[in-house]
Amino acid sequence: MKKEFISELFKKFEDACYDFDGVECWSARELQDILGYSQWRNFKNVIDKAQKSCEQAGEETKNHFAEFSKMVEIGSGAQKPVEDIALTRYACYLIAQNGDATTKSEIAFAQTYFAVQTRKQEIIEKRLLDVARVTAREKLSQSEKKLSGIIFERGVDNKSFALIRSKGDQALFGGRTTNDMKRILQVPANRPLADFLPTLTIKAKDFATELTSHNVIDKDLKGDGQITKEHIDNNLAVRKMLQDRGVKPEQLPPSEDIKKVERRLESDEKKILKEVKKIQENNKKKK
Structure with a gap:
């Protein structure tokens, strides 16, 4: 996977993220495009599998997959309502895990992207x-x-x-x-x-x-x-x-x-301070 492709996908995932009542979310419709699914029904099948995985993990699907409708333009200024789903980071991770990484590079990237981000959240919570x-x-x-x-x-x-x-x-x-x-x-x-x-x-x-x-x-x-x-x-x-x-x-x-x-906390604190100093030094160099 080329570096340029990785950077492009990373930016797409970051830009698509939005805040909903203090929770990071992604629109299923936007994620469909980013992951390279041309048809909603095919992507919806992946979402259904992800919801089953969510249930098997003992999680409430409604806490990670929130269905809603939004209006989209269909030409000549007309609009129609379409189904969409607000997805949490965990939901996106499960979707990526249930996608076909062998045929879609976007899925392979998403699996790593959301796995790493989810792991970061787990580390923070711990x-x-x-x-x-x-x-x-x-x-x-x-x-x-x-x-x-x-x-x-x-x-x-x-x-x-x-x-x-x-x-x-x-x-x-x-x-x-x-x-x-x-x-x-x-x-x-x-x-x-x-x-x-x-x-x-x-x-x-x-x-x-x-x-x-x-x-x-x-x-x-x-x-x-x-x-x-x-x-x-x-x-x-x-x-x-x-x-x-x-x-x-x-x-x-x-x-x-x-x-x-x-x-462990003291060691983590030293690492964090070291990273902060590094960022500050880099910012000074940029100026």
Whole structure:
């Protein structure tokens, strides 16, 4: 495939893309022309196959293939309505996968174009989830530090604080202690349990911890007994809230080591900064 042909097709796909309620879309009629289909009925057969693939993937077709009518000129200023379909990037990817790449170079290009773009979106989504989890973990650390500062002024030492946290975990995880959960999730003995918990559980622990901090001050609680009971009650309340929504914290699978996630994000950040600097340097040269 010649470089000029690739550049031409790339521009066509980029130019055909439009925004519909914040979602990137392509018109099926325009895509038909770009992909080299002379007749709508032939291209519609490919779309039908793509919709079946969408269903088999467990996706709602209406979220990716939105049918609508538009007016087109038929000569002498007259117009008539024609069927069209607004296609998401994922829909275009499925259409390309169901097209005949052996006879149409445009299809072969589209398969690569939309596969790469879809993959980029997946990478972005994964990064956002990673950032959310790291942020939640940092927030939990801050909440625990805040709680420790509050209760140390109320007759609780380091050993008692560790016991209070463990009792809280036991309440949150349905009777399973911190060590029980570390064993179940195969967490190294020298690492905090929270470093291997999914975002939802981290946020649950954080909410219970914040409640305890608030109530210790609000109720003027003092000593191991009162504060331990408060922390247990708060974790039980959070557990009930999760259970009411069909979630059992102890049954959620472990997540990737948070330290690995942090290192990956830091590495990505350096790469992004490097690319930004490169773009800035190129722009300066152009000027």
